[in-house]
Amino acid sequence: MELNVRTQVPPIERLNDRRRLVLALPRRALFIPGLLLVALVSLLYLSQTSDLAGTGYDIADLQSEQQQLQMQNEQLRLQVDQLESLDRVDKEATTRLHMGPPVHVIYVTAPPMTLPTPVATTQTPDSNRTASPSGWLGNAFAWLRARVP
Amino acid sequence: MPSPGYALGYPDVVSTIERPTVTGETNELDTRRWRVYLIGSFIVACVLLLSARLVYLQVIEHAHFGTMATAEHWRESIIPPRRGDILDTSGNELATSVTYESLYASTTEVSDPAAVAQKLAPIIGAPASDIQKILSNKQAAPTLIKAWLPDDVATAVEKLGIDGLFLQQEPKRVYPQGNLAAQVLGVVGADNNGLSGLELAYNSELAGKPGKLVAERDTAGDALALGPHQYTAPINGSTLTLTIDRYVQWVAERELEAAVSQHHAKGGSVVVLDPRTGAVLAIAGRPTFQNNATELYSQQNVDMYGIPAVSNAYEPGSIFKIVTMAAALDTGTVTPNTSFFNPGYFNYYGGTIHDAIGRSPGPETMAQTLTYSSNIGVAWAAGQVGAVKFYEYAQRFGIGRPTDIDLPGEASGVLRLPTADDWHPFDLATNSFGQGLSVTPIQMAAAVAAVANGGTLMKPYVVKRIESPAETRLFYPTVVGQVIKPQTAVTLTNMLVQVVDDNTLGESRLARVPGYAVAGKTGTAEIPIAGGYSPNRTIASFAGFAPAENPRFVILVRIDDPQDSPWGETVAAPVFSAIARQLINYYQIPPTRGVNANGT
Numbered sequence: 051m052e053l054n055v056r057t058q059v060p061p062i063e064r065l066n067d068r069r070r071l072v073l074a075l076p077r078r079a080l081f082i083p084g085l086l087l088v089a090l091v092s093l094l095y096l097s098q099t100s101d102l103a104g105t106g107y108d109i110a111d112l113q114s115e116q117q118q119l120q121m122q123n124e125q126l127r128l129q130v131d132q133l134e135s136l137d138r139v140d141k142e143a144t145t146r147l148h149m150g151p152p153v154h155v156i157y158v159t160a161p162p163m164t165l166p167t168p169v170a171t172t173q174t175p176d177s178n179r180t181a182s183p184s185g186w187l188g189n190a191f192a193w194l195r196a197r198v199p
Numbered sequence: 200m201p202s203p204g205y206a207l208g209y210p211d212v213v214s215t216i217e218r219p220t221v222t223g224e225t226n227e228l229d230t231r232r233w234r235v236y237l238i239g240s241f242i243v244a245c246v247l248l249l250s251a252r253l254v255y256l257q258v259i260e261h262a263h264f265g266t267m268a269t270a271e272h273w274r275e276s277i278i279p280p281r282r283g284d285i286l287d288t289s290g291n292e293l294a295t296s297v298t299y300e301s302l303y304a305s306t307t308e309v310s311d312p313a314a315v316a317q318k319l320a321p322i323i324g325a326p327a328s329d330i331q332k333i334l335s336n337k338q339a340a341p342t343l344i345k346a347w348l349p350d351d352v353a354t355a356v357e358k359l360g361i362d363g364l365f366l367q368q369e370p371k372r373v374y375p376q377g378n379l380a381a382q383v384l385g386v387v388g389a390d391n392n393g394l395s396g397l398e399l400a401y402n403s404e405l406a407g408k409p410g411k412l413v414a415e416r417d418t419a420g421d422a423l424a425l426g427p428h429q430y431t432a433p434i435n436g437s438t439l440t441l442t443i444d445r446y447v448q449w450v451a452e453r454e455l456e457a458a459v460s461q462h463h464a465k466g467g468s469v470v471v472l473d474p475r476t477g478a479v480l481a482i483a484g485r486p487t488f489q490n491n492a493t494e495l496y497s498q499q500n501v502d503m504y505g506i507p508a509v510s511n512a513y514e515p516g517s518i519f520k521i522v523t524m525a526a527a528l529d530t531g532t533v534t535p536n537t538s539f540f541n542p543g544y545f546n547y548y549g550g551t552i553h554d555a556i557g558r559s560p561g562p563e564t565m566a567q568t569l570t571y572s573s574n575i576g577v578a579w580a581a582g583q584v585g586a587v588k589f590y591e592y593a594q595r596f597g598i599g600r601p602t603d604i605d606l607p608g609e610a611s612g613v614l615r616l617p618t619a620d621d622w623h624p625f626d627l628a629t630n631s632f633g634q635g636l637s638v639t640p641i642q643m644a645a646a647v648a649a650v651a652n653g654g655t656l657m658k659p660y661v662v663k664r665i666e667s668p669a670e671t672r673l674f675y676p677t678v679v680g681q682v683i684k685p686q687t688a689v690t691l692t693n694m695l696v697q698v699v700d701d702n703t704l705g706e707s708r709l710a711r712v713p714g715y716a717v718a719g720k721t722g723t724a725e726i727p728i729a730g731g732y733s734p735n736r737t738i739a740s741f742a743g744f745a746p747a748e749n750p751r752f753v754i755l756v757r758i759d760d761p762q763d764s765p766w767g768e769t770v771a772a773p774v775f776s777a778i779a780r781q782l783i784n785y786y787q788i789p790p791t792r793g794v795n796a797n798g799t
Contacts, residue, residue, distance in 0.1 A: 065704075071674065100329070102425060105425065106423055106425040106426070109420060109425065109610065110422075110423075117298075117368065120298070121297075121298040121299070122298040122350050124296075124298055124299075125297055125299070125349065125350055127295075128295065128297050128298075128373055128375055131292050131295070131375030131376070132290075132375050132377075134291075134375075135375060135376045135377055135379070136376065136379070136445060136446065137376070137377050137379075137449075138448045151781075152784060155784055157789040157790060159789075
């Protein structure tokens with residue numbers, strides 16, 4: 051004898067089973083993408099943290115390099131000052147360049163300077179300008195003037 | 200055998216409920232139960248123990264372990280400030296701080312000291328045996344192998360990559376001009392604090408304030424650059440700009456060194472002042488220490504840290520006649536032409552005064568008294584002035600009290616007043632020519648500068664500007680007082696010019712500068728010893744200024760115990776002349792008078 055299961059299950063219970071089936075399907079379908087999303091976010095976080103740590107070390111390296119350069123700069127500045135010291139300049143001047151201190155210093159008294167008197171003029175700054183245009187246009191005007199009586 | 204219920208298709212209830220028990224099985228169950236209880240009890244005990252330990256660590260010892268954890272993960276490092284520079288009046292660096300790398304070793308990590316020493320020795324320039332000795336002495340704390348390596352040496356050491364060695368950046372105080380003005384600039388100790396000179400006097404301004412970095416650190420102990428941190432920036436030291444001119448200082452030191460060497464003297468001092476402002480242009484002293492020496496802190500060097508021109512008082516001798524004559528002229532007691540009869544000795548309150556160089560008895564003017572440096576003449580003039588006025592003027596000129604110059608260790612000198620118990624009226628006579636009292640070179644130079652400055656005494660000073668990131672402090676000339684009338688200063692200046700110009704018996708001829716009027720006075724002071732004065736030891740000195748018409752500088756030269764000649768004229772006056780000639784060229788001062796054929 052064939053047993054009809056459906057006829058034996060009450061209609062309300064069948065409805066609940068269907069609902070469970072409908073709800074269960076999306077959960078299963080979302081589990082994998084959700085897992086992937088979490089993995090992706092975790093990777094992003096790790097990547098960012100790693101980048102941050104790397105940047106931190108880069109900054110530390112740059113700070114160290116800056117300190118080194120500052121140190122070198124200070125040492126070079128000291129060398130410049132030492133090379134410009136009077137003892138060293140005097141030694142170079144007397145031994146290498148065979149220079150000596152000034153023996154006779156002569157102060158020349160210059161006659162009082164007479165400044166040239168400004169020439170009175172009526173010219174305005176623009177008075178020396180010609181009315182004609184300059185350049186090739188001016189040349190053309192001049193050529194025309196020469197030919198037109 | 201299956202139970203009856205099983206055969207009928209019913210659950211085997213009866214068999215489970217009414218199962219027959221056997222004594223052996225009961226014992227086994229009990230044993231198992233006890234085992235479970237035992238294990239359970241053990242686990243519970245462990246949990247309780249761990250919980251108790253946790254409570255102990257987290258609650259009772261919270262503060263202690265919290266501090267340890269913080270120290271493990273957080274790093275607090277002190278950031279030293281950069282010590283301020285010291286510049287001369289034109290901005291040339293006289294003292295500065297430079298960072299170097301020092302080589303340290305964690306000796307416990309160095310496995311083969313001999314091999315490491317052999318590698319390091321040629322690079323850092325130290326004996327391999329010394330390095331090996333340091334490395335073999337195993338210590339927990341880092342040990343210094345060599346301080347302040349130049350950059351190229353530090354790089355070479357780093358390239359070796361030896362385990363247990365590390366480089367640490369450390370500041371070093373350096374003096375780019377070499378030993379110039381070493382005593383004035385002073386010395387800095389290993390703790391970066393000043394020990395002498397300006398480094399000591401202005402230590403609070405130069406030192407700055409250290410900063411602090413509290414930061415999370417990585418496994419290597421380095422601070423995480425982007426980690427949480429608290430940063431307090433260091434405040435660097437202020438920059439001092441001095442009134443001292445490095446060229447004037449250099450000239451003064453060079454000429455002083457030459458004179459001390461030439462006369463086999465014990466030492467000496469030179470002070471150069473700008474009489475118009477009191478600004479110190481140079482202070483030189485010999486002997487001095489080497490400020491870049493490795494043995495900078497040796498007792499021999501420490502003994503020379505002081506500034507003799509400021510801290511060593513001496514009997515000035517005849518230079519003091521300038522003060523006596525200023526008092527006599529300013530009170531109107533005498534004029535340059537006032538004459539008295541000089542019998543060759545002077546009896547005064549039971550004592551007798553003689554001149555250093557005897558002359559025939561005869562009339563003598565006050566101008567001649569200065570020119571011949573007559574002890575009898577100034578003693579007579581001081582007697583005319585009277586003790587009250589004489590000491591009043593001496594005090595006006597700043598004798599017997601510090602000038603308050605901004606340098607450490609200033610001596611006040613000694614001036615016994617008539618109110619003192621041990622003062623005797625005869626002291627007036629001896630004090631008038633600079634015996635029985637003491638002055639420092641800076642005091643005497645300031646007093647002479649007052650004459651050059653129209654009778655106005657200025658306070659000498661060395662620092663004219665202090666610059667910090669927050670503010671700039673300027674120091675202006677300070678007038679101490681009008682010690683004599685301007686007309687008296689002019690009269691006295693003319694008398695002092697005559698002292699240098701005199702071609703007969705003048706003692707200051709060697710101080711001349713061709714083409715310029717120079718005012719000045721020599722001094723030859725006997726050195727006091729127990730029970731009197733040394734018969735053959737003197738302090739030779741000269742104080743003067745130029746050009747006399749418009750003085751630009753005052754120079755005081757003091758040479759201690761010259762061996763070949765005791766006189767100020769032959770020992771100190773030429774030093775004045777040599778310095779004055781170079782300063783006149785330096786300041787480009789045109790001649791004020793014609794030059795004779797003999798160059799005078």
